Amino acid sequence: TYYNVRVSDKNTIIEIKLRNSKIKYSSFTLDDPFRIVVDLIYPDAKYEEYREGPKTEELNISLTEVDIAINSIFGYQDFYFNISSTWKLLPGGFLNLFISHSQITKPKISNIVVYLNGFPIYTIPLDETNLWMTSIRIPIFVSLLRKGVNIIELKSFMRTTEEECMDIDNPGNWLRIHKESYVHLKYLSKEDLSIKDFPSPYFEENVSHRELTAFVLPDNWSPKEVEAIMAIALDWARRASFKKFSPSIFLISELNDEIKSKYNLIYIGKSSSFPTSILDSFGINPEDLKGKFAISSFISSNGKGRLFITSEEESGVLRGARALLLKEVRDQIDGNKVFLPVDIPLPMKEESPEFGTDIYFTDLMLTDIIFRGTYSHADSISFRIPLHWRIKGSPTLVIHFRHSPALDGKKSALTVLINDVPIKAVELNSKNTTDGRLIVPIPYEAIKGDYLIIGFEAHLDINVPDCNHNYSEAAWLVIEKSSYLHIPHDIKAMKPLIENLPFAMVGEKINLYVGRDVNSSALTTLLNCLISWQRNVYYPLEISALDLNSFKVEDFEKKSEHAIILGSPSEINNTGIKLLIDKVPVVPEFAEDTTLWQLNVYGGKNLALVITWLKEPPEQTPFYLKMLSEWALKGDLCFLSSKGEVIPFYIKTPKPPETKESEKSFWEKILSQLRYSRTFIGIFVLAFIGIAAIMVVAIVRNRKRL
Helix, strand or coil: CEEEEEECCCCEEEEEECCCCCCEEEEEEECCCCEEEEEEECCCCCCCCECCCCCEEEEEEECCCCCEEECCCEEEEEEEEEECCCEEEEEEEEEEEEEEECCCCCCCCCEEEEEECCEEEEEEECCHHHCCCEEEEEECCHHHCCCEEEEEEEEEECCCCCCCCCCCCCCCCCEEECCCCEEEEEEEECCCCCHHHCCCCCCCCCCCCCCCEEEEECCCCCHHHHHHHHHHHHHHHHHCCCCCCCCEEEEHHHCCHHHHHHCEEEEECCHHHCCHHHHHHCCCCHHHHCCEEEEEEEEECCCCEEEEEEECCHHHHHHHHHHHCCHHHHCCCCCCEEEEECCCCCCCCCCCCCCCCEEEHHHCCCCCEEEECCEEEEEEEEEECCCCEEECCCCEEEEEEEECCCCCCCCCEEEEEECCEEEEEEECCHHHCCCEEEEEECCHHHHCCCEEEEEEEEEECCCCCCCCCCCHHHCEEEECCCCEEECCEEECCCCCCHHHCCHHHCCCEEEEEECCCCCHHHHHHHHHHHHHHHHHCCCCCCEEEEEHHHCCHHHHCCCCEEEEEECCHHHHHHCCCCCCHHHCCCCHHHHCCEEEEEEEEECCCEEEEEEEECCCCCCCCHHHHHHHHCCCCCCCEEEEECCCCEEEECCCCCCCCCCCCCCCCHHHHHHHHHHHCHHHHHHHHHHHHHHHHHHHHHHHHHHHHC
16 A cells, blocks of 8 residues: 655645555544544454544543642642543643632732643633632643643632732632532544553543443353453552442353443453454464464454453463563554563562551652642642551651752741641751651551541741742742651451451462353452452452362361352352351342352461352442442341342351450550650659659658658
């Protein structure tokens, strides 16, 4: 195929000569700048037709999950969003900003400047037209957007009076950015997919993006092929732990036009288990798979992604999935198809089953926390205390910071709050300009909770006598990612209850045993269960899949492992596991539309989570998937219905109390109070002096008697 362009005074003629008469073609135009695009459709697309033209897609990306308040003359706020490498951005995007501000703000001198990737794009005057919950639509220029992370900065200047030095600390000076704010993008999906683009379009790290992705298994699937799916999905859950997503699993025989038009599809399985039409669609010849695995991708006719991981053996399929997850491998692949040897060396997985004593901010946030401009600033980060940690010793927070040498130390300070309570502050002066370090004790009452919220409040002042010339760019403070939490802990034994999973399984490997009576709905339940677990822990879950026929209770009791067992009731009974349905009240009509979850203990320490059903696995409704995503299951036996109803029972393990008493000893509590409360220190010192005085007097009197 080659082309020729002829330009005349009146028109432009593009001549394309095709060497193959079976090649189909289509054309369309794009604006900004004007372009003519010609699609050539190759004849090897036998199973799924390649697209005949692009389809415009639109997406709203939320900026924040909570309202953000700015209470300062100068305000700075950054927002981040991702743009996929598979998108061709189109004109028509915009930022829809919802704001409110104080009624006494002076409109002549108060405003917000909006920056996109460092370039100013809009100025919003703060006046009576946008006092409360006002939507302001700001055009976004495609030329300013970039692949990967994009930054929107809001820089505000707010005054309640034009008089000098009168409203620096005025509480009436406020601005609110509402959680309804979002970025709206228009884009075309790429006409072709490169393996380098993975995991897009199957998974996007934007929390707001709701991609529909499904995995496709052959009807005669094997446990290792299921393990390959779990490896991919758990990797996604680690990439974006705050994102809720629920992929599906289908068997090849279940595919229909509705599924193909709705989902991005990832085919996983041995080449001999799929029809020849699918191999042809991805351009894979079985003869080329001798000792190799193949990864191939393309865009379907309706603009959905298609990916195929295959090999001659199931072990090669799993190897291909693990290779695809490595950026070091993907970056070496040009194009949409690759054949690699099954024995290709892959980097060893890092042994990091747990956080250590020190948790660095690099694991909790993307960038340093940066405060720019004079006067007040605030920001925060959070850390979820793992359920299985037993806190010991003296937890502390170590803050590394640096700041502008222009700051006035007597008027500039950084205050650290824990769960909204101020704990410690430091003066920002010439002694800590480049290598500031602040050690903050963490109160036990805060560390024993579920979440630890660390707040930073700063006041930056450069002591300029003329308040009309603040030189705000000269004032800045950076809280570095090298800061860390120091939380000494050990791992406590968790009660064998479903709500304590997966924490109760920490320390031993987890094997997945899958029965042959399991259908795609049951596999989808298992997949979303494991995704929920991965989102709630800080270490990578490593799951090995085996055939359920290999599980026997008498053998399992002697091992050092935990198990997840998925199978029909008859398959479960064949393993020697006794289902405890006869121990609880069951309404047949209700139970027939539920999944049964049962947690057993073997050998005193090995846990086995049994997942089964009485009639058929229930429909994967949004309510059902929501309960899995939030891991709302409880008890040691539990029913989960398709309506999202959770019915827990505590048969062998008592139900835990609603509130837990402190596990600290009396003396640990005394020491804790001595570290954090000056009042308590004073009382303790006075009491100690009083007791010592009484003892001295008593000793003196005894000596006189003698």
